[in-house]
Amino acid sequence: MPPPGQCNTEDDSDCCKARKMYPTYMCSPPMSDNTQAYLTLNSFKAGGDGGGPSECNGKYHNDNTPIVTSSTGWYNGGSRCLKNIGINGNGQSVVAMVVDECDPTEGCDADHDYQPPCPNNIVEASKGRLESLRCI
Structure with missing residues (x-):
């Protein structure tokens, strides 16, 4: 459980709850042109709900830039760092750069903004143009 006031709920982020067990994953579904993701x-800015600086370059980023973080399996040890990926949804498509990893094996600590571990099939996007892809 996070210390009082320490979990950032920006963008509807979940906060870890005391005595709750969270699933963890060691791999992600295989990647293809049609891989389904959540x-x-x-937020990739300093103080945002993304936690620390981006894994790929150690920097924070402007939330208006089309960037993403992906599950560990898709992040592939950093081989996708600073490379563009295509994202389709809601009848639209955009290209965004991978700047970080969303770890499905760790969470509920200060480094992860007191949020649970990520699912193994997640892409977290900056607000920029990517918000239009979400079904709200």
Whole structure:
């Protein structure tokens, strides 16, 4: 459980709850042109709900830039760092750069903004143009 006032709920982020067990994953579904993913919003700015700086370059980013973080399996040890991926949803498509990893094996600590571990099929997107892809 996070210390009082320490979990950032921006973008409807979940906060860890005391005595609750969260699933963890060691891999992600195989990638293809049609891989299904769960798209959420994430803030990449300092103080945002994304936690620390981006794994790929150690920097925070403007939330208006089309960037994403992906599950560990898709992040692939950083091989997708600073590379563009295509994202389709809600009848639209955009290209965004991978800047971070969303770890499905760790969470509920200060490094992860006291949020639970990520699912193994998640892409967290900056607000920018990517918000239009979400079904709200």
